Amino acid sequence: MTAALAWLEPLRCSIPEIDGKAWDDLEVISDVLARRVSTAPPSGDPARAQWLLDLRRDLACDDRQDPPAPGGLVRQALAQFCAGTYDLDLRDVTGAGHGAMILADAAATVRDTWRTRLSRGDLVGIAATERHGGSRIQEITTQARSDSDGRWHISGEKCWVSRIVESAGFVVFFRDPDDRITAAVIDAAAHGLARETLKPSGLGGWSWGVLRLHDVSIDPATDLLGPAGGGMGVFRRHFARFRPLVTATALGTAAGVHTFVAEALAARRKVGVLPRVRDNALITLGRTHAQIVAALLAAITTIRLAASDHPHADLFARVGKAAGVDTAHRAVTDLAPLLGAYGFQQSSPVAKARADLTGMLYADGVHDSLYRSGGTTLLRAPYGLPT
């Protein structure tokens, strides 16, 4: 049994969505990942992103449902947890990812085209953040102007965009000619798109950088996601589903580190390098295990709320992403010293997991901002204090 399944097996009674067949599917995916990961180019090797894309293409199958059934989203979260136990770079090897926005909100013909592309493993990036700050998406300045033929021409700059080279298309957030925030899908080969890559200090599996738009032409009749002016709705609905998936992946990475550390300590004790495992190590192993499991179950609950369009799904997704990724990050920070300097080598999966999880504190929402907006929601009915 893989490490991922060893973590998930005791949770099966709490997650009815992983019935017999779904569990068998998870076993298959976990085994495939175990086999493929052993042939991965190392982190930092330029061939790694192509290897990830190839893995995504090979795994692409009929799991991209529109809209995903409640059970489908839970299974997606668990597949991402499995992937995360190997490496956070594997966060996009299954599922529609940001392409889910197209499946949920595009016009029928565009949706069908992208459903085919996604089922072939194409990757979709999201371009929302601008220089003034990603936590203030309402203030974006990327602007569309309309021409006499009714087409729109978009200009502006998006920064910190992940999957900048590998994406086959981008969901771009901009202001429509009436100044309302709107979303559209733009093919990565579109005329007027320029990309600049930057070097991140973690999460280096996929490329990362700046996307510039110079008069990029779109047809508002076909290329918009949702109605003109409906960009914030697209963003919120998507992240209510996407954030718990991200959280489950990050927790998978923490679980993978936990297993690695526990096995290393057990092996050291077995061969006599350690006469006994000290209490501080035992306490850390016990505490982080409980924290990872609790946060994973919370992420699964959030997924269920999102899948059923529950009114609090967005709140749970915001604070849950921040709390779940914080849990994963702290667990790895606490577990890493138990390996000593051995785990500090750049080649160590534990050192890589730490750096990657640091990136997750920003990606898909910086945490103080997510907690803060959660607090604002909690002051309103029905969560507010009785007056």
Ligand SMILES: Cc1cc2nc3c(=O)[nH]c(=O)nc-3n(C[C@H](O)[C@H](O)[C@H](O)COP(=O)(O)OP(=O)(O)OC[C@H]3O[C@@H](n4cnc5c(N)ncnc54)[C@H](O)[C@@H]3O)c2cc1C
């Ligand atoms: C690895 C990685 C991948 C990413 N991938 C993508 C991607 O694919 N697509 C994309 O669009 N973006 C992406 N991002 C950007 C990410 O969404 C943003 O980093 C995040 O939304 C926070 O925005 P920011 O970094 O601009 O920080 P800011 O919004 O500038 O926030 C920085 C700090 O300032 C605080 N702050 C905000 N307003 C105020 C104020 N008025 N007073 C005082 N403090 C304030 C915030 O709370 C926060 O603590 C990625 C980022 C990373 C690190």
